[in-house]
Amino acid sequence: MDEKIIGKCIKCGGNIIEKEKYYVCENRKAIKDENGNWHTEGCDFIVFKDTFRRFGKNKLTVKEMKKFLKEKEVVVELVSKNGNNYKKYAIFDEKWNIKIDFDTNVENVKKEKPVKEENLTESAEDTLTFHI
Numbered sequence: 862m863d864e865k866i867i868g869k870c871i872k873c874g875g876n877i878i879e880k881e882k883y884y885v886c887e888n889r890k891a892i893k894d895e896n897g898n899w900h901t902e903g904c905d906f907i908v909f910k911d912t913f914r915r916f917g918k919n920k921l922t923v924k925e926m927k928k929f930l931k932e933k934e935v936v937v938e939l940v941s942k943n944g945n946n947y948k949k950y951a952i953f954d955e956k957w958n959i960k961i962d963f964d965t966n967v968e969n970v971k972k973e974k975p976v977k978e979e980n981l982t983e984s985a986e987d988t989l990t991f992h993i
Contacts, residue, residue, distance in 0.1 A: 867923055868930035871953055873904040877930055883909045884926050908959050913937065913951070916961060921951075929959065936967050 866876045867884065875888040888904040910920040917940025921929075929935040933953040938946055939961070948967040954960040 868927050870904060870906050871930060871933060871958075872906045875904055877906070877926070879923060879926075882911070883907055884921075906958055912959065913939065913961065917941070917946075925951075929953075934962075937961075 864878050864880065867879050868877045869875070870877055870886040870888070873886060873888050875886045877884050878887055884907070886904040886906040889907060890902045891899055892902055893899050908921065908926070912921065914920075918937055921937070925935050925937060929951060934950050936948050937951045938948050940946055950962040950965055950967060951959050952962045
């Protein structure tokens with residue numbers, strides 16, 4: 862698999878590279894010490910593509926990961942133990958890099974309508990009034 866850069870690291874700003882089984886920051890270096898133990902130097906950002914497999918999500922796609930890197934969250938479709946599909950946010954986590962936000966229901970999050978400049982007027986009190 863050719864390595865390709867898919868975005869910028871949330872933690873250090875380095876390039877995120879897609880590998881066969883994971884997405885990793887170019888500044889992450891795995892070092893094996895003299896005792897045969899592995900440790901990380903530099904940035905610790907890595908997300909395995911199958912990180913949500915236990916929730917019925919086989920793999921995080923490149924498209925999902927790109928959105929996550931830009932917005933620090935992405936909606937993912939999961940499958941319950943009963944076989945029902947449901948959506949949750951995968952959000953940035955300082956320790957684990959990515960995790961599921963089980964406290965927020967995607968269906969309950971409303972996208973606000975973008976406000977167009979021509980729909981704004983100034984009143985005498987120097988406040989803006991929205992006309993939707």
